[in-house]
Amino acid sequence: MRKFESQVQIKKYEVLREVSRLAMEGKLEEKYHEIPNKIVPGPEATTRCCIYKERAIIAERVKLAMGGNKDNENVIEVIDCACDECPIDRFVVTEACRGCLAHRCMDVCPVDAISIIGHKAYIDSSKCIECGRCSQVCPYNAIADVMRPCRKACPVGAISIDENKKAVIDNEKCIQCGACVYQCPFGAIMDKSYIVDVINLIKEAKNNKDIRVYAIIAQLYQVNLHMRRLSRL
Numbered sequence: 001m002r003k004f005e006s007q008v009q010i011k012k013y014e015v016l017r018e019v020s021r022l023a024m025e026g027k028l029e030e031k032y033h034e035i036p037n038k039i040v041p042g043p044e045a046t047t048r049c050c051i052y053k054e055r056a057i058i059a060e061r062v063k064l065a066m067g068g069n070k071d072n073e074n075v076i077e078v079i080d081c082a083c084d085e086c087p088i089d090r091f092v093v094t095e096a097c098r099g100c101l102a103h104r105c106m107d108v109c110p111v112d113a114i115s116i117i118g119h120k121a122y123i124d125s126s127k128c129i130e131c132g133r134c135s136q137v138c139p140y141n142a143i144a145d146v147m148r149p150c151r152k153a154c155p156v157g158a159i160s161i162d163e164n165k166k167a168v169i170d171n172e173k174c175i176q177c178g179a180c181v182y183q184c185p186f187g188a189i190m191d192k193s194y195i196v197d198v199i200n201l202i203k204e205a206k207n208n209k210d211i212r213v214y215a216i217i218a219q220l221y222q223v224n225l226h227m228r229r230l231s232r233l
Contacts, residue, residue, distance in 0.1 A: 007047070008187035014039050015058060016195060019065040023199040028066070035062050057082045061190065068192035074171045075192050076181060083166045083188035086148045089125045091135055096142035097121050105134035105143060153183035 004010045018035045022028040036055035040046075048054045060079045063069075068077050099119035106114045106121070113127035114134060121143070123134070135143040150167050151159045158173035159180060167189060169180075180189045198213075205211040 006185075008185070011039070011058070011187060012061065012190070015061045015065050016193060019062060019193075020195055020199060023196050024203070028196065032062055032066065033059070035059075053081065057187075061187075064190050065193045066196055067194065072171070074169060074174055075176050076169060076174060076178065077190060077192060078167050078169060079188050079190060080166050082186050083184075086165075086186075087146050088161060088165055089123070089128070090130045090145060090147045091123055091128060091132065092144050092146055093121045093123055094142050094144050096140045097138075098140055098142070100139070102139075104137040104139070108133040108137050149183040149185060150180040150189055153179040155179065 004013065015035065018038060019028065022031055036058040039058050040051050040054045042051040045051045045054055057079060060081060064077060097120045099116065103116065110131065111127050111129055113124045115122050132145065135145055148167065155177065156173050156175055158170045160168050160170065162168050178191060181191055202213050205213045
């Protein structure tokens with residue numbers, strides 16, 4: 001029976017496990033920087049170009065596991081060094097394009113972003129407004145919609161792409177539903193964890209009879225949001 005749905009979840013578990021272990025031992029602040037090397041021992045890279053990038057990404061996951069950016073009130077954050085593999089141009093002409101005489105894609109485009117080059121349709125990304133009309137009218141389904149998974153998953157349009165091709169979350173729009181976290185295949189968008197706060201509270205409760213800690217099973221984002229609210233009290 002599978003315990004995790006993807007390698008992304010496995011890496012997240014491994015990071016949380018090591019952070020939790022060091023927090024329980026009281027050695028987190030002293031040894032958290034050793035976690036990337038333990039999770040990615042090398043010498044061969046398994047998912048990225050090199051072990052150094054893999055370790056850099058793990059280091060950012062460790063920061064999120066320890067509470068993330070305290071100045072960012074959003075429970076969801078983007079790991080910049082992990083966000084660099086997705087295509088930017090949403091609509092792309094594929095090899096299925098037959099260069100047909102009808103040119104319906106050209107006729108339907110409201111901004112004249114489509115031309116015919118070498119008997120194939122070509123989309124000028126600097127003009128394209130991503131309306132999707134060309135994809136809808138193509139009789140060969142030759143224009144593919146390759147919107148980034150995070151943007152496609154976001155129900156409120158809170159994710160955009162900056163000049164460095166990185167995902168950016170608009171905190172004013174974001175409802176912290178976690179859909180982008182679940183859909184990102186690179187694990188480049190993650191939720192902060194408050195597990196260190198919980199562990200510290202458990203340890204404090206052992207020495208203080210006035211403090212009682214109760215555990216319940218709940219969805220991940222509900223737990224994080226609840227801990228976030230508690231931290232403000």
